[in-house]
Amino acid sequence: MLLSLLRSGGDIDITQIIIQIFACAFVVFCTAPVHEFAHAFIAYKLGDGTAKLKGRLTINPFAHINWFGALMILLVGFGYAEPVPVNVRNVKMKNKKVGMALIALAGPLSNLLMAFISMLFMVLTVKFFDMDNLFAFSAYLFFQIVTLININLAVFNLIPVPPLDGSRILFAVLPTKYYFTIMKYERYISLAIMLLLFTGILSEPLSMLTAKVYEFFASILINIL
Numbered sequence: 001m002l003l004s005l006l007r008s009g010g011d012i013d014i015t016q017i018i019i020q021i022f023a024c025a026f027v028v029f030c031t032a033p034v035h036e037f038a039h040a041f042i043a044y045k046l047g048d049g050t051a052k053l054k055g056r057l058t059i060n061p062f063a064h065i066n067w068f069g070a071l072m073i074l075l076v077g078f079g080y081a082e083p084v085p086v087n088v089r090n091v092k093m094k095n096k097k098v099g100m101a102l103i104a105l106a107g108p109l110s111n112l113l114m115a116f117i118s119m120l121f122m123v124l125t126v127k128f129f130d131m132d133n134l135f136a137f138s139a140y141l142f143f144q145i146v147t148l149i150n151i152n153l154a155v156f157n158l159i160p161v162p163p164l165d166g167s168r169i170l171f172a173v174l175p176t177k178y179y180f181t182i183m184k185y186e187r188y189i190s191l192a193i194m195l196l197l198f199t200g201i202l203s204e205p206l207s208m209l210t211a212k213v214y215e216f217f218a219s220i221l222i223n224i225l
Contacts, residue, residue, distance in 0.1 A: 029065075034110050156206060163189075
């Protein structure tokens with residue numbers, strides 16, 4: 001995102017920077033809350049009201065925002081909101097690990113859905129408007145960035161390491177003793193992930209995965225429209 005744009009060198013397009021900032025703000029305040037709400041909603045439906053009691057069963061962005069995670073979205077395109085609290089013991093499923101996996105999966109799936117919807121608007125903009133028009137091009141770029149960030153968030157959160165959603169999905173297949181052994185190092189793993197993102201070591205392979213999902217969504221919409 002912004003860091004990669006600044007690292008690219010050459011003339012900096014102020015218009016593109018402004019659109020990126022607005023797109024990132026839209027994700028932070030409008031789509032990232034949906035990700036956390038999805039976790040809270042599925043947890044509630046499965047019998048765990050912890051998130052509801054904590055005021056997290058809402059799309060109000062200020063109930064979910066994590067300012068450092070928001071800054072990461074702006075700078076590197078990968079980030080997070082405040083994690084929703086879940087008590088797996090309250091889940092009314094015989095297999096609680098599967099219940100936890102479903103709760104965890106809800107967030108990334110919501111991002112993929114929002115990415116698809118955003119790409120739909122992007123494709124419609126190209127279809128019905130002249131791209132030589134500054135407003136139309138700006139709208140196209142806005143929807144493109146929103147699409148990419150939402151796919152980024154889905155891909156990023158599916159990494160099977162704590163504290164990301166992928167670790168909760170891994171919990172469904174990993175023996176409990178091994179899972180909690182890994183969880184002991186959650187803080188150190190989190191710091192390592194942030195360092196790898198800011199240096200570009202991790203963001204590059206994740207961006208490749210994002211590109212594959214982006215191309216897949218584009219092929220669907222182009223065939224439909």
